Amino acid sequence: QQQVKQSPQSLIVQKGGIPIINCAYENTAFDYFPWYQQFPGKGPALLIAIRPDVSEKKEGRFTISFNKSAKQFSLHIMDSQPGDSATYFCAARGNSGAGSYQLTFGKGTKLSVIP
Amino acid sequence: DVKVTQSSRYLVKRTGEKVFLECVQDMDHENMFWYRQDPGLGLRLIYFSYDVKMKEKGDIPEGYSVSREKKERFSLILESASTNQTSMYLCASSIRGTGGSNEQFFGPGTRLTVL
Numbered sequence: 001q002q003q004v005k006q007s008p009q010s011l012i013v014q015k016g017g018i019p020i021i022n023c024a025y026e027n028t029a030f031d032y033f034p035w036y037q038q039f040p041g042k043g044p045a046l047l048i049a050i051r052p053d054v055s056e057k058k059e060g061r062f063t064i065s066f067n068k069s070a071k072q073f074s075l076h077i078m079d080s081q082p083g084d085s086a087t088y089f090c091a092a093r094g095n096s097g098a099g100s101y102q103l104t105f106g107k108g109t110k111l112s113v114i115p
Numbered sequence: 116d117v118k119v120t121q122s123s124r125y126l127v128k129r130t131g132e133k134v135f136l137e138c139v140q141d142m143d144h145e146n147m148f149w150y151r152q153d154p155g156l157g158l159r160l161i162y163f164s165y166d167v168k169m170k171e172k173g174d175i176p177e178g179y180s181v182s183r184e185k186k187e188r189f190s191l192i193l194e195s196a197s198t199n200q201t202s203m204y205l206c207a208s209s210i211r212g213t214g215g216s217n218e219q220f221f222g223p224g225t226r227l228t229v230l
Contacts, residue, residue, distance in 0.1 A: 009155065017164055032217070043119070043221030044158070089157060094219065100164055101146050101211070103172070103219060105155035 003027055004092050006106025013080055013113055021075045021109045023090035028071070030057050030092040034103070035064065038087045047088070048075070080113045087111070116141070121206055127151035127228045128192035134193040136225050138206030145211035148219065149173075149181060152203040164189055165211060196229045205225075 013019045023033075034049035035063045050057045050064040050073065057064045061078040077084055087110045091103040122137035140147065148161040148163040148175075160173030170181050178200060182190045189208075193200055203226050207219040 006157075033216070041223070043207070043223050045221065046218045055212075064166070101209070102148075102160060102163060105158040107155060 003104045004106045006090050006109060008109060009107065009113070010110045013111070014111055015115050017080050017113070019077050019080055019084075019111055019113070021088055021090070021111070022072065022108050023074065024070075024072045025092050025104075026071065027092070027094070027104075029094050030102060032093040033064070033066065033073050034091050035062075036089045036091060036092075036105075038089065038108075040086075043086075044089055056096075072084060079109075080111075082113045082115055085111055085113050119206055119208055119220050121222040123225050124223065125226050125228075127230065128193075128196050129230055130197060132193075132196050132229075134196045134227065134229075136191040136193075136204055136206075136227070138189045138191070138208075138222055139187055140189075140206075140208040140220070141187065142208060142210075142220065143186070144208035144220075145186070146217075146219075147183065147215050148207040148209075149179075149189065149191045150154075150205045151175070152205055158205065161168070161191065164185065164222045196227075198229050200230045201227060 035047045038044040042045045048059045048062050056087035066073045068113040087108045089108045090106040119140045149161045150158045164170045164183040180192045205224045206222040209217045209219045
């Protein structure tokens with residue numbers, strides 16, 4: 001049972017393009033939605049995160065859009081650069097009990113930004 | 116600078132061997148996690164611990180056990196390694212509180228090959 005569905009599995013864009021990665025969830029108890037970025041040979045690292053009381057959060061070139069009614073959220077990368085080439089994971093965290101410690105991850109999107 | 120270290124970057128073991136993967140964090144975090152990462156499957160939680168000597172099963176605990184005798188150290192044990200446990204293993208840690216981001220900090224991973 002996959003609780004966070006992520007798409008696409010891979011994505012290739014030209015430098016300067018705007019890749020968009022989408023995630024959908026079913027559990028309405030989720031209350032925190034982070035995105036992690038992973039470069040080859042490294043562990044994932046927190047990139048940006050959002051709570052469901054806002055519809056958008058922007059940090060530099062990275063923006064999360066959140067649609068609570070649709071239970072969907074997405075990551076947009078403005079003016080993408082070759083250095084953004086990495087695997088991106090969306091995740092969600094529960095709001096009570098052991099679920100408040102755990103993150104449920106999507107399956108990841110491998111982004112390649114070509115010069 | 117926060118740090119999660121894993122005892123080995125690469126490990127090759129034989130079927131049936133007992134395997135220990137060690138993880139140490141220097142951030143005084145209460146929570147520690149073990150994930151495995153496989154292509155197309157994302158990050159799957161094996162076990163986590165929210166306190167010394169405490170452990171909780173994640174999504175795929177079968178074939179694994181864990182030990183947390185000290186706050187900073189969390190060990191993953193493969194009692195009898197099998198070829199289907201060939202994977203990348205990632206350790207992470209986070210603070211316990213639910214009011215903040217509970218950002219998980221990841222180690223660099225151990226790539227385990229079971230022959």
